[in-house]
Amino acid sequence: MANQNIVQNPISLFKLPTIFKNRANTRTLLTVHLLRELFFIISSPLSLICLILAIALILRQFNFKRLCKACLYSVISLALLTTQPYFADLLLYPLEHEIAYSETLVEFEGTDFIVTPACYYSTVGKVSEISRWSHCSLQRLVQASKLSKELNKPILVTGGNFLHDPDTNYSQKAFDLLLDLGVPRKNLILVAKGIDTASEVESIKSYITKKMLFSLRQLHI
Structure with missing residues (x-):
């Protein structure tokens, strides 16, 4: 019975490695895409400020006052720096120049x-x-x-x-x-x-x- 199935479906057996390979490539691309999106989310100034504030609150709960104060100073410095036009332009530059624009009409x-x-x-x-x-x-x-x-x-x-x-x-x-x-x-x-x-x-x-x-x-x- 097993041999009969093999004879009846020879093409599907040859396709299996390709299917598995395509699925593996899809999973890899999906993982890379998710990691890239996660990186952009975490690296944004607002996300960093929220993350550092959360760390500061945790440090305060455990009485790490110096580290908590350092985190708060970092948040203030980051907020002041990222609201400056020049620094904001530097952050936006990769996003604005990532797409290839066409000048042909x-x-x-x-x-x-x-x-x-x-x-x-x-x-x-x-x-x-x-x-x-x-x-x-x-x-x-x-x-x-x-x-x-x-x-x-x-x-x-x-x-x-x-x-x-x-x-x-x-x-x-x-x-x-x-x-x-x-x-x-x-x-x-x-x-x-x-x-x-x-x-x-x-x-x-x-x-x-x-x-x-x-x-x-x-x-x-």
């Missing part, structure tokens, strides 16, 4: 819309209009205007009332700037909603079924 000719997520616009003080825009806002909007002109595609301008002045709408300001940059009014679609990335995506969900090109920083994906 041929592959984007089938795009239906260009999306430029909101960044920030200052409503505080008496300064020039251009000075109110944050660096990332200018990069995104300038890149979006460039893409719109070269591809002749409309821009979805998102962003609601999340600024310091609640009466000022971000997308309306971005709309006006894009007009000043030479984007035709017919290629601008105002979506005056969204206080964060998730709500901005929600506000344009009716367009998501079509092909879109996102303008992020000075690059695009």
Whole structure:
């Protein structure tokens, strides 16, 4: 009976080593992916601060006052350091430059819309209009205007009332700037909603079924 089964299913026997090998490779890749995600979670400043605070509380329970104080000083130093713009840019640099971006426009000719997520616009003080825009806002909007002109595609301008002045709408300001940059009014679609990335995506969900090109920083994906 055993020999008969072998004759009837010769192909499955030859496939077994390949199946086991594929499963082993899948487990290895999954393990590497999980370890990588765990590393990123643990190495983030907020996670490190929480971890060191937890260690400080444990040390305090066991009356290790010096070590507890050292942990608290470390938390304060880490919090002050990671909130500085230069250090924050160093932390974000690997994430922002990990993806290979394309600067060729041929592959984007089938795009239906260009999306430029909101960044920030200052409503505080008496300064020039251009000075109110944050660096990332200018990069995104300038890149979006460039893409719109070269591809002749409309821009979805998102962003609601999340600024310091609640009466000022971000997308309306971005709309006006894009007009000043030479984007035709017919290629601008105002979506005056969204206080964060998730709500901005929600506000344009009716367009998501079509092909879109996102303008992020000075690059695009």
